[in-house]
Amino acid sequence: MSKNITFVQGNEACALGAMYAGLDFYAGYPITPSTEIAETLALTMPAAGKKFIQMEDEISSMCAIIGASLTGNKVMTATSGPGFSLMQEALGYAVMAEIPCVVANVQRGGPSTGNPTHVSQGDVNQARWGTHGDHSIVALSASNHQDVFRMTVEAFNIAETYRTPVILLFDEVIGHMREKLIIPQEEEIPRVARLRTSLKEGVNYHPYLPREDGRLPMSDFGDVHRFNVTGLYHDMWGFPTDKPDVVQELLRHQVDKIENNVHKMTFYKSYFLEDASVVLISYGSSARSALSVVKQRRNRGESIGLLELNTIWPFPAELVRECTQNAELVAVVEMNVGQLTQSVKLAVGSSKRVHLINRVDGQMINDKDIKKILRILQGRGI
Amino acid sequence: MDVKYYLRERFFPHMWCAGCGHGIVLNSLVRAVDLLGLKKRDIVMVSGIGCSSRISGYVDFHSLHTLHGRALAFATGVKLSKPSLNVIVPMGDGDALAIGGNHFIHAARRNINITALVMNNRTYGMTGGQFSPLSGVGTKATTAPYSNIDREFDTVELATGAGATFVARTTVYHVKQLQSLIKKAISHDGFSVLEVLSQCPTYFGRKNRKGSAVDMLNSFKDGTVPVGSKKKQENPELIERGIFVEKQLPEYCDAYAELVERATAK
Numbered sequence: 341m342s343k344n345i346t347f348v349q350g351n352e353a354c355a356l357g358a359m360y361a362g363l364d365f366y367a368g369y370p371i372t373p374s375t376e377i378a379e380t381l382a383l384t385m386p387a388a389g390k391k392f393i394q395m396e397d398e399i400s401s402m403c404a405i406i407g408a409s410l411t412g413n414k415v416m417t418a419t420s421g422p423g424f425s426l427m428q429e430a431l432g433y434a435v436m437a438e439i440p441c442v443v444a445n446v447q448r449g450g451p452s453t454g455n456p457t458h459v460s461q462g463d464v465n466q467a468r469w470g471t472h473g474d475h476s477i478v479a480l481s482a483s484n485h486q487d488v489f490r491m492t493v494e495a496f497n498i499a500e501t502y503r504t505p506v507i508l509l510f511d512e513v514i515g516h517m518r519e520k521l522i523i524p525q526e527e528e529i530p531r532v533a534r535l536r537t538s539l540k541e542g543v544n545y546h547p548y549l550p551r552e553d554g555r556l557p558m559s560d561f562g563d564v565h566r567f568n569v570t571g572l573y574h575d576m577w578g579f580p581t582d583k584p585d586v587v588q589e590l591l592r593h594q595v596d597k598i599e600n601n602v603h604k605m606t607f608y609k610s611y612f613l614e615d616a617s618v619v620l621i622s623y624g625s626s627a628r629s630a631l632s633v634v635k636q637r638r639n640r641g642e643s644i645g646l647l648e649l650n651t652i653w654p655f656p657a658e659l660v661r662e663c664t665q666n667a668e669l670v671a672v673v674e675m676n677v678g679q680l681t682q683s684v685k686l687a688v689g690s691s692k693r694v695h696l697i698n699r700v701d702g703q704m705i706n707d708k709d710i711k712k713i714l715r716i717l718q719g720r721g722i
Numbered sequence: 723m724d725v726k727y728y729l730r731e732r733f734f735p736h737m738w739c740a741g742c743g744h745g746i747v748l749n750s751l752v753r754a755v756d757l758l759g760l761k762k763r764d765i766v767m768v769s770g771i772g773c774s775s776r777i778s779g780y781v782d783f784h785s786l787h788t789l790h791g792r793a794l795a796f797a798t799g800v801k802l803s804k805p806s807l808n809v810i811v812p813m814g815d816g817d818a819l820a821i822g823g824n825h826f827i828h829a830a831r832r833n834i835n836i837t838a839l840v841m842n843n844r845t846y847g848m849t850g851g852q853f854s855p856l857s858g859v860g861t862k863a864t865t866a867p868y869s870n871i872d873r874e875f876d877t878v879e880l881a882t883g884a885g886a887t888f889v890a891r892t893t894v895y896h897v898k899q900l901q902s903l904i905k906k907a908i909s910h911d912g913f914s915v916l917e918v919l920s921q922c923p924t925y926f927g928r929k930n931r932k933g934s935a936v937d938m939l940n941s942f943k944d945g946t947v948p949v950g951s952k953k954k955q956e957n958p959e960l961i962e963r964g965i966f967v968e969k970q971l972p973e974y975c976d977a978y979a980e981l982v983e984r985a986t987a988k
């Protein structure tokens with residue numbers, strides 16, 4: 341067997357993907373079901389000369405990675421539900437100060453301590469709006485370990501390209517399940533390096549002045565350019581300001597750099613959508629069951645397809661609209677009370693065509709669960 | 723070097739009230755850095771939120787103005803990721819020991835080479851004079867109108883107990899000592915805590931009838947004595963100034979470098 345073929349947990353796939361992406365610094369606090377990410381990195385990072393630190397809580401973990409990003413490092417933390425709640429304030433700081441960083445949230449049942457060892461997809465909207473204030477965010481997901489690896493690398497790429505925090509929204513089933521992972525070759529997945537300013541010492545560097553292409557070259561703490569980083573609204577120098585025009589411009593910049601580039605950060609998979617009159621939309625481990633249903637029904641000749649979203653935020657509304665245009669029935673398969681269903685309804689326009697197929701008891705939604713509700717939705721009885 | 727060399731004039735006028743003690747800390751800090759001959763590009767100031775935390779913006783070093791209470795957590799990321807940097811963290815008493823208390827004791831426990839300056843004005847200045855964990859029983863604050871029943875921390879004892887390897891205290895009245903202790907705290911290889919008693923005439927002073935800024939400065943002169951002074955034995959109310967702890971223990975970034983050697987050796 342080639343050494344590129346491994347048999348691992350999803351959490352290990354995430355850690356390996358992060359290392360492949362060039363992770364330099366990790367800070368975290370243990371929590372089920374994400375702990376194996378930290379455990380894998382505690383072993384691999386020091387051996388590669390990288391920094392791993394277990395902090396006193398998730399608040400400080402999130403803060404520490406932001407500090408380490410500013411000295412020029414690719415950084416990450418990983419957590420689950422309660423820890424993700426604790427990270428929200430500092431996550432907003434990373435949005436405001438435009439700090440590249442990656443946050444993996446392996447979802448478990450909530451709210452509160454909830455259902456720690458069981459699966460859920462209940463943090464979808466917390467990922468979108470968990471931190472206070474107007475902002476945009478990027479959140480990626482995956483239903484298998486090859487994609488966990490790939491999306492982790494893409495998370496780092498997006499974080500560096502857009503100077504933004506990126507959330508990896510996995511779930512307990514994906515995190516703990518074991519399956520095959522083929523580690524990509526060195527150059528197989530492109531990796532985006534930190535964009536640094538080319539300005540020399542003595543030339544004015546503006547840390548918050550976007551280039552024509554919208555990107556903001558960075559300068560490492562310790563390098564020649566000294567500037568201020570703050571969570572307050574700030575001007576191109578990083579100086580705090582409450583001037584209405586500067587405030588509005590910065591807010592728009594932070595939102596637009598994400599929302600105007602939705603197509604560039606949309607990752608998805610489509611299965612049998614060309615002629616589908618029934619379209620399932622799903623993500624994460626639910627998408628595995630949804631795909632199973634689609635394959636079973638296709639074998640029986642039904643025109644059913646699946647749109648699996650790897651990019652959840654920014655929501656790929658245009659893609660969803662296109663894929664559901666000719667569908668008579670759209671069903672969102674997710675393990676929550678309909679968190680992404682809301683966005684799908686808005687995208688599709690007519691909410692009557694859009695339905696939720698879910699399970700919220702800590703058990704993975706399976707093909708039978710989906711088929712049972714589909715039968716009702718299609719008027720075939722129970 | 724002229725102090726202006728270390729300041730960002732664009733940031734001025736500063737936001738502090740007339741008579742605020744925090745400016746004296748800024749002055750002493752800049753002079754200490756100058757005396758140490760540190761390069762501006764080798765210093766990172768990391769601060770939280772509060773009147774005290776605004777210090778970081780006024781100096782022409784790398785500056786990271788973060789979240790209330792979290793400065794030491796950000797600073798830990800900065801320091802561990804690039805140990806060659808001098809990391810200085812000015813904090814308010816609320817910032818350091820209320821909301822940031824957990825990060826404070828853990829940074830001390832790790833003995834990571836960061837300099838923590840606790841600018842203790844015994845109040846939440848920025849939010850308008852609420853009581854802090856350093857106000858003490860019997861003080862008045864906007865949230866303690868019937869006088870405070872919360873006992874206070876002793877910053878020096880707390881830092882010592884948590885494992886800080888350099889612990890000192892002074893006041894903004896004692897500017898020469900302040901300068902010299904900042905120098906020592908920065909030079910110390912490990913986690914150093916310097917508590918600086920600073921006055922907030924606007925809130926703590928007014929609420930507690932402490933008089934003008936000058937009166938408050940004089941009370942620092944009269945109410946404190948050098949460490950180990952006999953006067954303290956006669957009058958336990960007096961607050962000691964000076965160095966309480968100064969010892970060498972393995973520093974966190976050094977220990978991490980050794981860990982990497984072990985991990986890469988096999």
Ligand SMILES: Cc1ncc(C[n+]2csc(CCOP(=O)(O)OP(=O)(O)O)c2C)c(N)n1
Nearest residue numbers: 771772773774790814815816817846847848
């Ligand atoms: C999470 C959070 N809680 C509360 C606040 C409000 N707040 C800002 S500064 C501050 C207290 C400042 O007091 P201190 O740290 O002693 O600094 P000082 O202003 O006295 O120098 C508070 C409560 C905040 N910014 N963030």
Ligand code: SF4
Nearest residue numbers: 738739742773847922
């Ligand atoms: S409120 Fe108090 S601490 Fe804040 S600037 Fe004024 S005097 Fe200083």
Ligand SMILES: [Mg+2]
Nearest residue numbers: 814815843845
């Ligand atoms: Mg204070």
